[in-house]
Amino acid sequence: MKMRNKQRKSSAFCCNAGSRCSLPVVVWSLVGCILMIHLYSVIRQNDDENIQARLKHLAITRELEEVEEESFHMPPPRGRRSPRAVKRRGPRKPPSVIDEFLDDSSELRNFFFPDRRTVIDPSREGNDSMHYYPGRQWLDTDGNPIQAHGGGLLYVESTATYYWYGENKDGETYHAHKRGAARVIVSAVSVNQVDIIGVSCYSSKDLWTWTNKGIVLPGEETNITHDLHKSNVLERPKVVYNDRTGQYVMWMHIDDVNYTKASVGVAVSNSPTGPFEYLYSQRPHGCESRDMTIFKDEDGKAYLIYSSEDNSELHVGPLTDDYLDVTGVVRRILVGQHREAPALFKYEGTYYMITSGCTGWAPNRALAHAAESIMGPWETMGNPCVGGNRIFRTTTFFSQSTFVVPIMGLPGSFIFMADRWNPAELRDSRYVWLPLSVGGAADEPLEYNFGFPLWSRVSIYWHRRWRLPVGWKGVQT
Numbered sequence: 001m002k003m004r005n006k007q008r009k010s011s012a013f014c015c016n017a018g019s020r021c022s023l024p025v026v027v028w029s030l031v032g033c034i035l036m037i038h039l040y041s042v043i044r045q046n047d048d049e050n051i052q053a054r055l056k057h058l059a060i061t062r063e064l065e066e067v068e069e070e071s072f073h074m075p076p077p078r079g080r081r082s083p084r085a086v087k088r089r090g091p092r093k094p095p096s097v098i099d100e101f102l103d104d105s106s107e108l109r110n111f112f113f114p115d116r117r118t119v120i121d122p123s124r125e126g127n128d129s130m131h132y133y134p135g136r137q138w139l140d141t142d143g144n145p146i147q148a149h150g151g152g153l154l155y156v157e158s159t160a161t162y163y164w165y166g167e168n169k170d171g172e173t174y175h176a177h178k179r180g181a182a183r184v185i186v187s188a189v190s191v192n193q194v195d196i197i198g199v200s201c202y203s204s205k206d207l208w209t210w211t212n213k214g215i216v217l218p219g220e221e222t223n224i225t226h227d228l229h230k231s232n233v234l235e236r237p238k239v240v241y242n243d244r245t246g247q248y249v250m251w252m253h254i255d256d257v258n259y260t261k262a263s264v265g266v267a268v269s270n271s272p273t274g275p276f277e278y279l280y281s282q283r284p285h286g287c288e289s290r291d292m293t294i295f296k297d298e299d300g301k302a303y304l305i306y307s308s309e310d311n312s313e314l315h316v317g318p319l320t321d322d323y324l325d326v327t328g329v330v331r332r333i334l335v336g337q338h339r340e341a342p343a344l345f346k347y348e349g350t351y352y353m354i355t356s357g358c359t360g361w362a363p364n365r366a367l368a369h370a371a372e373s374i375m376g377p378w379e380t381m382g383n384p385c386v387g388g389n390r391i392f393r394t395t396t397f398f399s400q401s402t403f404v405v406p407i408m409g410l411p412g413s414f415i416f417m418a419d420r421w422n423p424a425e426l427r428d429s430r431y432v433w434l435p436l437s438v439g440g441a442a443d444e445p446l447e448y449n450f451g452f453p454l455w456s457r458v459s460i461y462w463h464r465r466w467r468l469p470v471g472w473k474g475v476q477t
């Protein structure tokens with residue numbers, strides 16, 4: 001039906017050998033053609049400048065968006081395996097890459113956790129300078145491995161300095177006893193833990209060379225009733241600056257060793273490098289709160305986003321003007337989707353979020369979400385990971401989201417920050433930083449949207465080795 005119509009229509013405008021052509025038709029066709037060409041050149045001229053600007057931008061970002069493949073071979077099955085891996089897998093199931101990843105005696109160990117010989121060392125001059133190597137050990141300017149797990153960045157404009165806050169896990173990893181269902185839900189695969197040592201802070205002007213500013217919120221050694229007592233849990237610290245009070249406010253997940261407290265803690269400081277004064281913990285809006293993050297919007301309003309209801313949904317709510325408490329307003333989002341490790345960012349008025357599934361220390365598939373309002377509704381778009389190979393993409397490159405940083409001067413380009421957890425030796429967990437960009441159509445169009453993607457695609461590109469564009473000025477505002 002369609003085909004026939006098309007044929008008939010086109011033949012009306014065609015002058016082929018067999019048909020008769022009148023003069024008016026030829027003249028009008030010519031006039032039409034000239035008008036079209038003129039219109040086209042006008043549009044092109046207007047677009048030229050835009051295109052030039054875009055091409056320049058593209059040349060810079062193209063490097064970040066290159067798709068890199070990754071291959072590795074599963075070692076043949078062995079007779080002996082670590083008792084933990086056997087227990088987890090049970091009998092007769094084929095070995096999975098996740099098992100290999102979690103098995104500290106695996107032949108692939110050095111692939112996932114490269115040893116000290118390949119360390120990223122800012123004191124070493126050479127062609128590796130300024131390059132990120134996701135998964136390798138990363139040293140600070142003192143030559144020690146950076147201890148800022150589950151972290152986030154803060155940019156302080158007045159000094160053009162980035163601060164990286166995260167969990168200092170530089171202690172012995174021990175196997176906490178499983179107690180109660182809550183613990184099992186939160187940490188289905190492993191219950192490894194380290195004592196609370198505190199929140200570390202590192203500073204940098206270029207996002208690559210990091211100087212240790214020490215522990216800005218230390219754990220509590222003796223007072224066993226204190227939230228920060230070393231036997232408890234402190235995770236995912238995030239710091240925001242309050243323009244009204246001039247204070248740096250830290251929010252973090254506070255829990256007991258069984259993950260039954262499920263609270264958020266708040267600390268405050270007059271300086272980005274602390275010391276932070278711990279204020280209190282609470283269950284926000286009376287709800288459980290485990291993995292969480294803080295997002296400060298362009299209008300100065302800040303929001304708490306946390307996994308709740310046994311991690312089956314997320315909650316989002318604005319903070320008070322001083323950022324020291326939540327208000328009474330809260331929305332449930334991604335209900336029933338079982339997401340954690342939220343990392344939020346905003347681009348061209350749209351809010352985006354990367355989350356992980358809930359499988360304890362084991363890596364799983366990331367999802368990108370988008371919303372017009374931070375309070376929702378939030379839509380799930382699909383897996384943002386690009387490149388590597390299928391296993392890389394279904395494990396978020398063997399890592400878990402923690403934060404997304406805008407790359408200043410490159411609109412639409414971000415750094416995706418994630419943790420490659422090492423449950424056997426948590427202090428040796430690695431950082432996976434990769435370029436993230438927003439653009440192009442989402443690959444999983446929403447049902448009610450008649451198949452048209454509503455949101456831009458969020459892409460996280462795998463790179464074994466990458467750097468920010470040469471000449472990128474981390475200090476520009």
Ligand SMILES: *[C@@H]1O[C@H](CO)[C@@H](O)[C@H](O)[C@H]1NC(C)=O
Binds near residue numbers: 127128
């Ligand atoms: C860096 O330099 C070393 C020594 O000059 C060289 O062996 C290596 O291939 C270089 N690496 C890259 C990625 O260019």
Ligand SMILES: *[C@@H]1O[C@H](CO)[C@@H](O)[C@H](O)[C@H]1NC(C)=O
Binds near residue numbers: 223224225226227
């Ligand atoms: C121990 O911590 C609790 C809770 O923060 C506090 O109320 C109490 O005063 C502290 N005790 C001492 C001896 O510092």
Ligand SMILES: *[C@@H]1O[C@H](CO)[C@@H](O)[C@H](O)[C@H]1NC(C)=O
Binds near residue numbers: 177179180256260
């Ligand atoms: C949590 O763990 C502690 C010590 O490991 C135990 O004494 C306590 O009973 C547990 N609490 C709950 C609610 O399971």
